[in-house]
Every structure is written in structure tokens, then in C-alpha cells.
Amino acid sequence: MSQLQPSRRAGTAIVVTALAASLVAGGAPAQAVPASSPAGQGSTWLAHQLNKNGLIHNGQFNFDDYGLTADTVLGLKAIGGQRTAVTRARKALAAHVDDYTTFQTDRYAGPTAKLLVVAQQTGATARHFGGVNLVKRLTARVATNAPIKGRIQDKSASGDFANSIGQIFAVRGLLKAGAPAGNPALGFLLKQQCGRGFFRLDFNSDTTATDQSCGKGDPADADVTALAVVELTAVAKGHPGLKRALGDAVRWLKRNQNANGSFGGSGPTSAANANSTGLAGWAFLTVRTCSRARQAAAWLSKLQVRGDLSATPLAGERGAIAYDRAALRAAKTDGITKATRDQWRRAGAQAAPALLALTRCRA
Numbered sequence: 001m002s003q004l005q006p007s008r009r010a011g012t013a014i015v016v017t018a019l020a021a022s023l024v025a026g027g028a029p030a031q032a033v034p035a036s037s038p039a040g041q042g043s044t045w046l047a048h049q050l051n052k053n054g055l056i057h058n059g060q061f062n063f064d065d066y067g068l069t070a071d072t073v074l075g076l077k078a079i080g081g082q083r084t085a086v087t088r089a090r091k092a093l094a095a096h097v098d099d100y101t102t103f104q105t106d107r108y109a110g111p112t113a114k115l116l117v118v119a120q121q122t123g124a125t126a127r128h129f130g131g132v133n134l135v136k137r138l139t140a141r142v143a144t145n146a147p148i149k150g151r152i153q154d155k156s157a158s159g160d161f162a163n164s165i166g167q168i169f170a171v172r173g174l175l176k177a178g179a180p181a182g183n184p185a186l187g188f189l190l191k192q193q194c195g196r197g198f199f200r201l202d203f204n205s206d207t208t209a210t211d212q213s214c215g216k217g218d219p220a221d222a223d224v225t226a227l228a229v230v231e232l233t234a235v236a237k238g239h240p241g242l243k244r245a246l247g248d249a250v251r252w253l254k255r256n257q258n259a260n261g262s263f264g265g266s267g268p269t270s271a272a273n274a275n276s277t278g279l280a281g282w283a284f285l286t287v288r289t290c291s292r293a294r295q296a297a298a299w300l301s302k303l304q305v306r307g308d309l310s311a312t313p314l315a316g317e318r319g320a321i322a323y324d325r326a327a328l329r330a331a332k333t334d335g336i337t338k339a340t341r342d343q344w345r346r347a348g349a350q351a352a353p354a355l356l357a358l359t360r361c362r363a
Helices: 038-048 066-079 083-094 097-101 109-121 134-139 164-177 182-190 222-235 240-255 274-286 290-301 325-334 341-360
Strands: 004-009 012-017
Touching (some): 038 341, 066 083, 066 097, 083 109, 097 109, 109 134, 109 164, 134 164, 164 182, 164 222, 222 240, 222 274, 240 274, 274 290, 274 341, 290 341
Antiparallel strands (some): 004 012
């Protein structure tokens, strides 16, 4: 997945590629994961990435990454355990709602939607999170008039960054909150599913066009498709159209899983990678397709830092998950550096929960 999302530091808008910006928040595990298991080790490593303030700090560019902090919170919550780390990060995000979701007069829909899901998943009050009513703020970013009724949209002088990733989070958050905008948001999201079953990443650029649905030539995106399954399965009850759409999405994922269990994304991330495989594996686990989930998890486990790491460049990094084999090979020589840690954190936040299949699914 190659979502572009604005990050702000010192009043300057910085656009960064966020491979794991869509981290899932799907159902909580039934029991605590063993600390020594692959998912448990991944969870421990992720918790240690939070600084003393409860945030993920990007050391390469020297800014607090609120989006990646939210992803980490959701990953930790979904795996289970790490309650202290989750609470500390949640409080940190509550103190920075505007820093993450606004910039001067700009208002960003995708970050607001993700933060709403964070609040809901961590037991916070979504209508008073850091003093902000996230349901009301997100509802204000949902279009009310045709032909884009239900579409989330940014209010920004620098452009509209909203896409299907934010739309998925918005649908989950608004439906969970019982907000009236939830159903229109769902209706617009279903238009982003293409005939073969996958969901596209980008909306139509022309917001005045009568047809706002997936068009011929729109690229398939495994990440967005898997995200829809993981995030929306929990809120599909009472929405038959959504249930059918998720069934079609799962069938598309099955048809497009590589023989070795891996997945690639789209465009520059089309090669097999931990982010795409993590999301797809989690999607299979969510709908109890255990054989497929284990295949994805087995592939991911080969990218995880494990074993005796003393006196190696990877000492202290047990549980980390590499984006791909090339990243793992480089880290065995150079360690996880200031320049590469961001990629490792994003891969870990998205892939570690998928490793639950190794202990939750029978071979």
C-alpha cells in the first residue's frame, strides 16, 4: 500500500509514505498471547518503540509520529497484553488530537477516523477524547450531497488526501458510535469495491462526476481489501450489503495469495512484503480461514528477528519484523538504524498481529 498522508512538524507539512498507515484494529484476542510466541515477541518489541512520553518519535526527521503511534496502539491492543504501554500511548494521543488531525485551518478526515477507532478500541470516550468530540468532528468531514454523499473529505488548502483507507476507518468508527453519518459512509465505501472483489485505494478525482464507483483500470490493492475485512467484519451485523462485500473481498484475497503464503501491495509495493502479508493474514484470521492465515504467518515468521542475538548488530531487537528479505539481510550487517527504523516499526505494527495465527490456528 502506498498511502500518502500529511505529517506536520514545526508548522511545515511533510508528506511521507506510510506503508502501515492502515493498521487494523480488529477483534480483541480471547486470551493473552504467550510472551515467548512470535506474536508476543512482536508485541514486546513494538511496546519498546514508544518513548517515555508514550509516542513513536521519528529520530531521522525529529518529529513525533502520531499516526504511527495510533497504529502501534491498535496493534498492541489487538495482540493483547501491554496494557501499560497502550494506556500511556492513548493518553499521549489524547493530548495531541489537534496536532494529528488538524493544521492551522485544515481538517483531516483520515486521521480523525483512525483516532476515533483508537478511542473506541482502548475504552476511551470517543465523544470526549482529549476534550474533542471525535464523532462530531468526523461527521463534519462526511459529504452530505450527491454525487459524493457519504465520502469523507479533507478541508485543506494543500489538497484532499482522503481515500479508501480513511473511509474504512470512518465506517467502522461511525457505525460503532451509532452516528447517522455511518450508513452514508458505508454506502460510499461499497462503491469503491471493484467487480473482482478488491477495494481500490483512491477515490475519483472528479467529485462532480455522477459515477463515483470503481472504474475499469483501477488497480487492485490487497492492503485496502484486507483492511476492509479486518476492520468491518465486527460491524457487519445488520448490513447485508457489507457482509456480501466482505465475502467477495475474502474470495479475492484467496485467489491472489502467493504459493508461499505471501502478498504484495500495489504499485511500488507490489513485491511480497510484511505489511501486505500481515494485513491479508489478519483478514483470514478474522474470518477463521485458518489454513490461509497460517500460510501468511509462516512466511512472516521468516522475517522476524529471533534467537540468540547477543553480540550481534540486532542485539535488543528480538521480535522486530523486517519489511522484506533485503531489509532483514541489511539489518543483520548494520542493525536497525535511525534511517531504517521507521520501516521496521511500520512493518511490525501491521505484521505482528497476523502472527497470532501460529498459536491460534491448528496446523
